[in-house]
Amino acid sequence: xxxxxxxxxxxxxxxxxxxxxxxxxxxxxxxxxxxxxxxxxxxxxxxxxxxxxxxxxxxxxxxxxxxxxxxxxxxxxxxxxxxxxxxxxxxxxxxxxxxxxxxxxxxxxxxxxxxxxxxxxxxxxxxxxxxxxxxxxxxxxxxxxxxxxxxxxxxxxxxxxxxxxxxxxxxxxxxxxxxxxxxxxxxxxxxxxxxxxxxxxxx
Amino acid sequence: xxxxxxxxxxxxxxxxxxxxxxxxxxxxxxxxxxxxxxxxxxxxxxxxxxxxxxxxxxxxxxxxxxxxxxxxxxxxxxxxxxxxxxxxxxxxxxxxxxxxxxxxxxxxxxxxxxxxxxxxxxxxxxxxxxxxxxxxxxxxxxxxxxxxxxxxxxxxxxxxxxxxxxxxxxxxxxxxxxxxxxxxxxxxxxxxxxxxxxxxxxx
Numbered sequence: 027x028x029x030x031x032x033x034x035x036x037x038x039x040x041x042x043x044x045x046x047x048x049x050x051x052x053x054x055x056x057x058x059x060x061x062x063x064x065x066x067x068x069x070x071x072x073x074x075x076x077x078x079x080x081x082x083x084x085x086x087x088x089x090x091x092x093x094x095x096x097x098x099x100x101x102x103x104x105x106x107x108x109x110x111x112x113x114x115x116x117x118x119x120x121x122x123x124x125x126x127x128x129x130x131x132x133x134x135x136x137x138x139x140x141x142x143x144x145x146x147x148x149x150x151x152x153x154x155x156x157x158x159x160x161x162x163x164x165x166x167x168x169x170x171x172x173x174x175x176x177x178x179x180x181x182x183x184x185x186x187x188x189x190x191x192x193x194x195x196x197x198x199x200x201x202x203x204x205x206x207x208x209x210x211x212x213x214x215x216x217x218x219x220x221x222x223x224x225x226x227x228x229x
Numbered sequence: 230x231x232x233x234x235x236x237x238x239x240x241x242x243x244x245x246x247x248x249x250x251x252x253x254x255x256x257x258x259x260x261x262x263x264x265x266x267x268x269x270x271x272x273x274x275x276x277x278x279x280x281x282x283x284x285x286x287x288x289x290x291x292x293x294x295x296x297x298x299x300x301x302x303x304x305x306x307x308x309x310x311x312x313x314x315x316x317x318x319x320x321x322x323x324x325x326x327x328x329x330x331x332x333x334x335x336x337x338x339x340x341x342x343x344x345x346x347x348x349x350x351x352x353x354x355x356x357x358x359x360x361x362x363x364x365x366x367x368x369x370x371x372x373x374x375x376x377x378x379x380x381x382x383x384x385x386x387x388x389x390x391x392x393x394x395x396x397x398x399x400x401x402x403x404x405x406x407x408x409x410x411x412x413x414x415x416x417x418x419x420x421x422x423x424x425x426x427x428x429x430x431x432x
Contacts, residue, residue: 147418152428185425190416193424206412213393213406215350221396222388225355 028121029218031057032211033114033140035126036204037133038148039178041160043194044127047148050197051204058123058208061114064090067105080110098128098135109136123208130181137187144211146204147188151195153179231324232421234260235414236317236343238329239407240336241351242381244363246397247330250351253400254407261326261411264317267293270308283313301331301338312339326411333384336391347414349407350391354398356382 038044052060064080066087075081082090087106090096099108109126117124126136136143150156156178160171185191192203211217241247255263267283269290278284285293290309293299302311312329320327329339339346353359359381363374388394395406414420 149424149428179429182425182429186418186422188418190413191418191421191424192416193428203412203416206409207416209406209409210393210413213395213410215389215391215394218394219389221352221394222385225352225396226382226385 028119029220031118031121031123032208032214032217033118033124033126033136033143034146034208034211035128035133035136035143036146036148037128037130037181037188038194039150039156039181040174041156041163041178042148042150043159043197043200044148047192047194047197047200047204048125048127051201057121058125059117061109061124061126063107063128064096064110065105065107067107097126097139098132100129100132123212130184134187142216144190144207145188146190146192146207147185148200149182149185149191149193150178151193153182231322232423234321234324234326235411235417235420236321236327236329236339236346237349237411237414238331238336238339238346239349239351240331240333240384240391241397242353242359242384243377244359244366244381245351245353246362246400246403247351250395250397250400250403250407251328251330254404261328262320264312264327264329266310266331267299267313268308268310270310300329300342301335303332303335326415333387340390345419347393347410348391349393349395349410350388351403352385352388352394352396353381354396356385 036044036048048060052058062076062078062080064082064087066082066084069075069079069081073079084106087108090108090110091099095111096108097111097114099106109128109132114124114126128136133145137145150159153175157171157175160166160174166174190207192200194200239247239251251263255261265279265283267285267290269285269287272278272282272284276282287309290311293311293313294302298314299311300314300317302309312331312335317327317329331339336348340348353362356378360374360378363369363377369377393410395403397403
């Protein structure tokens with residue numbers, strides 16, 4: 027029997043380093059899949075369809091919403107972003123752990139739909155570190171940086187709604203902690219109830 | 230500020246390999262302490278006071294009960310066994326993770342007293358494996374083996390009351406899983422609430 031994989035939701039403020047942590051974490055982890063969001067916004071330079079996002083039309087996205095094929099979705103600045111349900115379900119069913127990198131509102135939606143999911147909040151060591159990282163990107167205007175800092179503060183104040191917090195000091199340390207969290211998720215008694223039957227029936 | 234350590238309770242049926250797993254797990258883990266129980270039973274050959282147990286008198290044990298100095302205790306065959314509270318508290322306070330190896334009844338008492346503790350059930354791969362291990366000890370009579378097998382089956386049926394289950398296939402695998410569980414315990418949001426204040430105050 028294949029045991030269902032664990033669903034891991036990773037959130038954190040913009041600039042905290044979610045992409046960098048997951049990019050460092052995934053190689054070599056053949057037991058874990060990273061979910062790719064669908065979006066209606068046009069691809070940026072260097073963005074590859076099916077790798078960074080599934081780029082789909084507004085009509086196709088609305089059709090998926092209507093058919094309840096999005097696990098969660100949101101609209102920003104006239105574009106839709108969402109998590110296609112079928113891919114996640116299929117991979118969990120075949121025993122893969124699935125990571126969703128998703129923002130706070132989407133995470134809370136998933137919390138309500140799939141209470142067995144494990145919620146991880148990636149935290150900056152300090153707000154000033156976060157500001158430095160946003161400035162370091164070189165793509166943000168001063169006003170977009172203050173907007174992101176305001177948003178970050180609000181998100182961080184909700185971190186206690188998550189199961190786990192990882193303070194992103196260094197990539198290896200964050201990867202090790204994420205690995206422990208996923209390893210523990212796979213050993214949850216709630217996840218392994220069938221083992222009790224299996225072991226006791228063989229007397 | 231020193232962050233409080235996590236309290237990890239490890240249970241499992243007699244013969245499942247709790248001692249072997251912990252003996253393989255502990256070396257090199259300077260962040261983890263293994264609690265040593267107190268007992269009023271006389272030491273067996275090769276048992277060292279303060280290493281296998283704290284061997285104390287009935288009067289001393291009853292005095293500790295009266296002063297609420299036992300986190301949990303139980304009586305078997307006229308002897309007391311218990312977990313001295315002060316040592317556990319001191320080590321948690323100085324940031325060490327503390328492992329208690331303890332039977333089911335004691336574990337449930339700790340669950341009620343310290344709901345933040347993490348409960349791990351070590352499970353045999355099958356009941357026949359467990360029987361083989363008990364026979365392999367060479368110290369059990371056929372009737373004590375059947376009594377232990379009956380007790381094991383009852384305990385295993387309560388494993389879903391634990392947070393985590395580790396099926397003890399091999400020592401390295403069980404050690405890796407225990408390590409993940411302890412690593413995750415240290416990242417629980419409920420354990421790290423102060424970080425939210427720390428990070429947001431520095432704006």
